[in-house]
Amino acid sequence: ADFRNKQLTLTAWERSRNRENIEYGKRTNMPIKAQRESLPVFRMRQQLVDAVKENQFVVIVGETGSGKTTQITQYLDEERFSDNGIIGCTQPRRVAAVSVAKRVSEEMGCRLGEDVGYTIRFEDETSPQTRIKYMTDGMLQREALLDPAMRKYSVILLDEAHERTIATDVLFALLKEAAVKRPDLRVIVTSATLDAEKFSAYFLDCPVIKIPGRTFPVDVLYSQTPQLDYIESTLDTVMEIHINEGRGDILVFLTGQEEIDTCCEVLFERVKTLGDTIQELLILPVYSALPSEVQSKIFEPTPPNCRKVIFATNIAETSITIDGIYYVVDPGFAKINTYNPRMGMEQLVVSPISQAQANQRKGRAGRTGAGKCYRLYTESAFLNEMMPNTIPEIQRQNLSYTILMLKAMGINDLLNFEFMDPPPRVSMIGALEDLYNLQALYDDGKLSKLGGLMSQFPMEPALSKALIESTSRGCSDEVSTIISMLSVQNVFYRPRDKQQEADNKKVRFHHPYGDHLTLLNVYNRWRDDNYSKTFCLNNYLHERHLKRARDVKLQLLNVFKKLQLPVSNSNGDIDMIRSTLVSGFFRNAAKRDSQTGYKTITDGTSVSVHPSSALFGKDYDCVIYHNLVLTTREYMSHVTAIDARWLVESAPHFYKVAGAESESRKRAKIVPLHNKFSQNQDSWRLSSLRQTKEK
Ligand code: ADP
Ligand code: MG
Secondary structure, three states, X not given: OHHHHHHHHHHHHHHHHHHHHHHHHHHHHOOHHHHHHOOHHHHHHHHHHHHHHHOOEEEEEEOOOOOXXXXXXXXHHHOOHHHHOEEEEEEOOHHHHHHHHHHHHHHHOOOEOOOEEEEEOOEEEOOOXXXXXXXXXXXXXXXXXXXXXXXXXXXXXXXXXXXXXXXXXXXXHHHHHHHHHOOOOEEEEEEOOOOHHHHHHHXXXXXXXXXXXXXXXXXXXXXXXXXXXXXXXXXXXXXXXHHHOOOOEEEEEOOOHHHHHHHHHHHHHHHHOXXXXXXXXXXXXXXXXXXXXXXXXXXXXXXXXXXXXXXXXXXXXXXXXXXXXXXXEEOOEEEEEEEEOOOXXXXXXXXXXXXXXXXXHHHHHHOOOOEEEEEOOOHHHHHHHOOOOOOOHHHOOOOHHHHHHHHHOOOOOHHHOOOOOOOOHHHHHHHHHHHHHOOOEOOOOOEOHHHHHHOOOOOOHHHHHHHHHHHXXXXXXXXXXXXXXXOOOOOEOOOHHHHHHHHHHHXXXXXXXXXXXXXXXXXXXXXXXXXXXXXXXXXXXXXXXXXXXXHHHHHHHHHHHHOOOXXXXXXXXXXXXXXHHHHHHOOOEEEEEOOOEEEEOOOOOXXXXXXXXXXXXXXXXXXXXXXXXXXXXXXXXEEEEOOOHHHHHHOOOOEEXXXXXXXOHHHOEEEEOOOHHHHOOHXXXXXXXXXXXXX
């Protein structure tokens, strides 16, 4: 018995020394060629290439990290597929598209944007010589508007198809159709999970190639009792691993940027108290909004005598692979975008993950050696409360943007559109109603002229509607600025130790009518200061986000130019700007309620002005908001005071003035019209859904 114990302790040490060799020697310091050849996909190279030559559709399944994303495109390029068109590869996430393109350009020894490039919304890093192009699935979906046959491409790889984003789901159908028109087009679908048979059946029983994985066993440790505060238990678990466990890096899954930043800060403080006997802990965050220089740090090898802990969103589940992870901490939550039909709004909601996701997370610990996965939930919760699979986005999100694009492609027959898993009819009808209310569709359900213009902007229909309106009303300069500012991350910087000072600076930009005009103020004052860095520093503004807003604005102006829409400035006509915003956001209107603050006009939900808003503590009679944030209560964020009459003026089909016309107009009560088809025009709904495809 004595011996066995000793053996055990020894093994623990040996194991950790072993790890050192695998982790810090092997992958990271190998020359690129050897690194590439060490990936599991390399042994399958010939088989993959042959399959793509012989079949229009191929499904590829392989563990995350086996080399699917970075290698297959290169193999096809080496086999000269790119002579007949670009090799395109889609990613559900922007960060993944950028980071993978960077990696592949390094592997190929070329500059990013030349032979290898990427395109994400508002950012195009490609050139005429680009042969391998990574992009978000949303961008390729937009390209289908101009070129449904995808003539630019020889091969399209729909990567991470198991994520089932709306854009990937729509591309399934679009590419299946394009392939009929183009016998030379090749479509590859990759997946990390075993949805392969379903994908294969959809793509005419195409071959499925499995890449044998190289994985090590992972011990799963469940929490004994349900955890009340998963952040606190996460931090405890990380500290425990760091102090008690052998070497190896830690990967923690959290739900979003704020949570990640907080955890990094708190952990940093706690680690400081540990003293010198414990090795150093390197704390790194990973989320989409992080600048890419910071992000690439996670791929750098961990220095000796040091452990790395990475706090990531579910981007690290499958899209990016970090080597050297031995411990995974999984609190069991993710933020998912869900559509709330009651509010007519999309909301990011923190929800429990599925069993499939939990297993994917676990797998991250077993790539370099045997690992451990700490599940901060009970085994019974895993077995009985978590859903087996994540629900495809298309079945839970607002489809207005997607349907507008399909209509713009001339696809009217939505009932017979070949979705792999069709969205529920109510959500299709809801989207059609949204679009109709925005006047993007005519009464017969066909795309209106306005709708056609709106589809040219890569943003939600309410925003594109306001943009088009601004050109006819004469304030497109200002409205495009506001919308650009709404499309980027929050520009206000609020460091923990200088919150008051930052808030004082912010207040100086506040416009009495609210947040949209406040954003306009910020942008214009930055512009008047020659877009200077000092201005940002002095005013607690994120320069990076402002610069992005400037890029977005430039792109919007380009679209205006392409569509020959005028760009003009209202010369300070604030009412013109506000009423233009109403033309897109009339649905998000709330009026003052003596008891609860505000109530939404469409359905009477109680809502409050978010404390960060310029309108916090002010009482205007009627406001519009950009979105609702659900925390302890429902908050309106980005709020602007409006004249209630504009609602009826902008959307006479949606609102009416209740009571006699003679009443004082100021006091007039605005109520939603239960518009014609939400009650009894079933025929309208069906006809617009059923319309046969136009030639
Ligand atoms: P898959 O798509 O099958 O999940 P990838 O092609 O993304 O696999 O990754 C293969 C390997 O390439 C990873 O295991 C990792 O070692 C390496 N890798 C990927 N991206 C980077 C990067 N940005 N920096 C360094 N190494 C990377
Ligand atoms: Mg991949």
